[in-house]
Amino acid sequence: MVLVIDTSSPRSALALVAGDEGRAEDVALGGREHDLPGRVLTMVEPRRLEAVAVAVGPGSFTGLRVGVSYGVGLAMGLGVPLLALGSLDLQAARAPVPATPLVEAGRGRVYWRAAGAEPRLGDPAELPRELPAVGWLRDETAEAARAAGVRLLSDEELLSFAAAASAALGGAERVGYDTVKLKYMQSFRPTMA
Amino acid sequence: MATTTSRELETGRPEATEAAAGRLARHVGRGDLLLLAGEMGAGKTTFVRGLAAGMGVTGDVMSPTFQLVRVYRGPVQLAHVDLYRLDGAAELADLGLDELLDEGAVVVEWGDRLREPGAVRIAIDVLGEHRRRLRIEEAPDRWSW
Numbered sequence: 001m002v003l004v005i006d007t008s009s010p011r012s013a014l015a016l017v018a019g020d021e022g023r024a025e026d027v028a029l030g031g032r033e034h035d036l037p038g039r040v041l042t043m044v045e046p047r048r049l050e051a052v053a054v055a056v057g058p059g060s061f062t063g064l065r066v067g068v069s070y071g072v073g074l075a076m077g078l079g080v081p082l083l084a085l086g087s088l089d090l091q092a093a094r095a096p097v098p099a100t101p102l103v104e105a106g107r108g109r110v111y112w113r114a115a116g117a118e119p120r121l122g123d124p125a126e127l128p129r130e131l132p133a134v135g136w137l138r139d140e141t142a143e144a145a146r147a148a149g150v151r152l153l154s155d156e157e158l159l160s161f162a163a164a165a166s167a168a169l170g171g172a173e174r175v176g177y178d179t180v181k182l183k184y185m186q187s188f189r190p191t192m193a
Numbered sequence: 194m195a196t197t198t199s200r201e202l203e204t205g206r207p208e209a210t211e212a213a214a215g216r217l218a219r220h221v222g223r224g225d226l227l228l229l230a231g232e233m234g235a236g237k238t239t240f241v242r243g244l245a246a247g248m249g250v251t252g253d254v255m256s257p258t259f260q261l262v263r264v265y266r267g268p269v270q271l272a273h274v275d276l277y278r279l280d281g282a283a284e285l286a287d288l289g290l291d292e293l294l295d296e297g298a299v300v301v302e303w304g305d306r307l308r309e310p311g312a313v314r315i316a317i318d319v320l321g322e323h324r325r326r327l328r329i330e331e332a333p334d335r336w337s338w
Binding site: 186 | 224276281282306
């Protein structure tokens with residue numbers, strides 16, 4: 001059984017995957033995620049876990065740090081493999097149709113990835129409109145995306161997080177406890193080289 | 194955003210700089226980024242102390258040179274950043290400025306090391322032992338001393 005942890009967005013998402021089947025999920029409103037251990041304990045006896053997968057970004061600065069730190073500690077303590085998942089890959093896996101994956105970037109902006117392109121950070125008005133989009137955004141960011149003519153897939157149109165996590169695990173990368181890297185993007189640039 | 198320059202004020206002692214910063218606090222809200230420029234000893238931390246007091250923030254204000262960021266709680270949260278030891282873009286990303294700006298206002302010492310259109314820029318020029326010229330270099334039109 002694999003535990004999947006995604007705290008990159010305003011939702012705080014956990015899933016249990018067995019084989020290629022999503023067994024359970026817990027998707028809550030995100031915050032500072034002090035409650036991850038308790039939520040995991042209600043889902044699974046940790047010693048049954050064969051691997052821990054963490055979403056490494058892009059996404060929330062604090063959310064990523066909390067989720068990845070917890071995932072690394074859990075995997076290291078259990079002595080099981082640590083897997084890294086892209087938060088945009090997880091969102092893309094929720095859509096049963098081709099869609100642009102989005103992740104909340106704060107300050108009214110979003111991370112997204114167009115098909116075959118590198119992830120970008122920008123204003124919702126820059127999003128492609130040819131495809132619908134999928135992502136866990138703050139209400140005001142979602143509103144701005146809709147105002148820009150982007151169709152956001154609703155929860156009813158999407159796969160469960162557990163099903164998406166199961167599908168995304170196919171593309172997960174095994175990483176070292178000490179070498180896992182956050183894919184945090186930010187808009188600020190220093191003036192020096 | 195319309196900007197003007199040459200909004201200047203001369204002060205003769207640190208207390209006056211602190212008081213001027215405290216008055217400037219009336220303009221400061223969540224999402225505002227204030228970049229302070231001024232040489233070592235110009236009074237950037239003094240300025241932040243006045244700003245924090247004006248914003249009704251609690252906690253002792255001191256230079257965060259070694260910890261890079263200090264966060265003060267108040268009606269509007271104020272994050273106090275020092276980029277003196279900034280060592281490039283990767284370290285800048287570790288500060289989480291985006292999130293700090295979502296949560297409140299941010300004031301940055303050695304802020305001239307940051308490239309950010311739309312930020313408020315304030316310069317402190319050293320004119321003498323205690324005399325300083327405070328300049329609002331870039332800010333919305335309504336900002337004044």
